[in-house]
Amino acid sequence: MTRRARLLSVVVIVLCGAIGVISSTQTWLTVELADGAHHTLEVPGASAVPVLAPLSLAVLALGAALSIVGLVLRYVFGALAILVGGTLAWLTARVAFEHPVSAVASVVTESTGIAGQKSVAQLIATISASGWPAVTLVVWAVLIVAGAFVLATARRWSGTGRRYRTEDAARPTAPAGPRPHDAAGSHAIDDWDDLSRGEDPTA
Template sequence: MALPIRRAKSTSLLLILLAGGIGILSSTQTWLSVSRTDGGEQLDVAGNAALPVLAPLSLTALALAAALALVGPVMRRVFAAIGLAVGVLMTVLTARILLQHPLDAVASSLTKATGLAGDSAVAGVVRTISATPWPWLALAGWILLLLGGALALITAGRWKSGGRRYRTSSAPAEGPVDAVESWDELSRGIDPT
């Protein structure tokens, strides 16, 4: 059974909003923990330090949800495609951090904590890098973004548009014209005289 269009619109917008919210929340949480060889205490690295584009692209997802709710069918497709692109990029970047625990994800935090700079100096301080549950939650959020963007892209042309009260008609009024209708015609750029 196909998903009704009204439900498809609300579902896709909800998925995109959830993804952006999870991304923003996870950007402030600890993603990686670094145990050090120099005897220093364990260093916790927040999501926005491990993945600097996390907060901006999460905000982009939130803005896309708002824009999708307001624009016409052509721009809906454009914004849905942007949402898909953001979802793919963030899925790849987050999966890289989860699977590889790259040194570059913790290098800036280690440099601030130790004063050491350069790949070899930082690598010498790192014993192990372990991930917390937050990047996994963020990855789930990006999958939601992919689903919401795909659903919006597929169904965007059939979403209901804004109400009639926001549309203007350029056709002149038929029949007798009263003072209110005259002002309305003036607002539309038509001279009622």
């Protein structure tokens, strides 16, 4: 059960981070300009929520590191997963339900050269959302649950490296005392000293 809890936590958190990274490259919002020609602009997740890509990468790294850290860092990482998941859920929900002008302003400015939120708002006829904000919002909800699961089960996870420490402890140690080659070396030194004093070492 403890191995499954660790594996489940790591896999879920890594998947959440991976989906977040993928989502940051997908179209979240479509903007129709009030320019007579009704040009449309596609706004990717990374533009709608600027912190989406970096925080998703952080979640990926957090999930990978969770597989090897000790007890204290498990609690830290579990809390971080909840914090990051909550932050991204709030930002994603705002884009999904409110379609704010601030989420598309950078793309509109890049396309038209007109800056300033009021000026940009006057250029926009409609803003519509794709399915990606809703999907990503569910992912962040799962991440929050995964972080809570880590906090609830972290103490029961088996420690990394324990098996190797047990094998080392069970391995027999060599008996103390001089080794045969050490004794032979001592005799050779004594014979040399006898010769230096003019004595016969074989006597």
